[in-house]
Amino acid sequence: MNGDMSVIISGFGGQGALFAGILLCHAAVVEGKHTTWFPSYGAEMRGGAVNCSVNISDGDVPSPIIDEADAVIALNDASQEKFEHKVKSGGFMIINSSLSHLKTKRTDINYIKIPLNELAQKLTQPAFVNVIALGAFLEKTKILKIESVKEVMKEMAKTVSAKKAALLPNNLESIDFGASIIRQQMVTA
């Protein structure tokens, strides 16, 4: 009832959990869907815990607040701990197994463990764990096209500083690589 897809993206400040959500929402707008993004806000800082709730739907999204999400992307261990119970039964959770060694607690959801930080080392540096995770999420759900996110990245690159715009190729590489992780099942057991 929260729309066609609801996802919570969580990590520590600096990992880009909020930005991954913004990319997702912009891509939803590109595809003519309705979407909401609601962040934890305020006292968050680099190193602190941050998360955002994203809804994507063909129809209206009445509530930006999510009871249970179809998916959770946990970029670190604290996020896994905090949001494991928020995944809908039958839903899935992407866990960054580079930064979380916690045992999983549920049998009614799927876990996709990806050593995001290790895998990111294989790419042109800097590479982005948030964008890699987003690529994996989109490949898994097919809720939006990877191409739509790339379109958004290209548009954004036109409006940001030259220093940030120079990272566009790295972002494009990261999202493609994220998708390939799911296709090639580069996940940990």
Place this chain on the structure above:
Amino acid sequence: MAKVLVKGNEAIAQAAINAGCQCYFGYPITPQSEIGEYMGKHLPPMGRVFITAESELASINMLIGAGTTGTKAMTSSSSCGIALMQEAMSAMCCAEVPGVIISVMRGGPGLGNIAPAQGDYFQALKGGGNGDYKIIVLSPSTVQEAIDLTYRAFHLALKYRNPVMLLADGVLGQMMEPAEFGEYPYKDPDVTQWALDGANNRPPRNIVSLHMPEGEMEMLTNRIFEKYEQIAKNETTYEDYFLSDAKLAITAFGSVARVAKAAVKRARDNGMKVGLFRPVTLFPFPDKDLHETAKKVDMILDLELNKGQMLLDVRSAVFGACPVEFYGRPAGGLLTPDMIYKKITELYAKLDKADKTEAGVR
């Protein structure tokens, strides 16, 4: 124009710019600081005025200054910051100074916290400032509506020469969703008949909030209350969501109303006749329409992020036509679709039971 993904706070700021806001005065406070940031970035290059004031008191008194010249101007703040502005709002009503105030509520009382809340319904609607006065209060529940109501706030302020408040909360201020910036749709009234513009070749004018001669203040108060009656007649707005055959009607404003919609939709999918009555204008409150709704339904459930504030206006409008229940969380606790749905199910079961008992008696 195409829809763009925009944050509530920034949507309000851009809408104010589109509405012709010439001056912004503000002091930063979470969860609305993006409004000031946005204004600071965009107003000066347009040759308009942006001032980071030394306090909220200064902000609103600058707003009075701009308003007396008939200039479209705005300030914004949150909860404890708005509290500091209330003396000036009373003065603005008395002196009939237009101005737009954006209030993005956070948890209170006191400095409280920065989480979304609706604890400032009383603050906005019932005073703080002294004397008999009312400010127009508009309550958006989507980012799109935040844009549309910001336009309306600027228009109503000039139309009625009264402060207008846009009452939002941290959810709406911080969330993003796609919305469209249409053109400012209103034709604003001429201000040259009353605005202070230097008295070049005309008799001097006064815009004051002190009236010492006997009877003058009474006359003025009666006159501004006639104005408030006109405002109630012309401007009352509410949204009817599945009310036509509802047995249970929910009343809610702002972001809570949209969360309630998700629960109403689910209740409808499960065969429960539930609807939503959402006041868009809080003053003027849609009391007559709510009373008519109350006569048709078996029960009203009022939902708020506080301990029951709009509840008083709901009860006063319902005036005994049906029972009124309240469900809310104060000071930063959020209502989720699940919580609201559970409350609906619980109350609806009681109504069903009452129906069956009644049938049995017959």
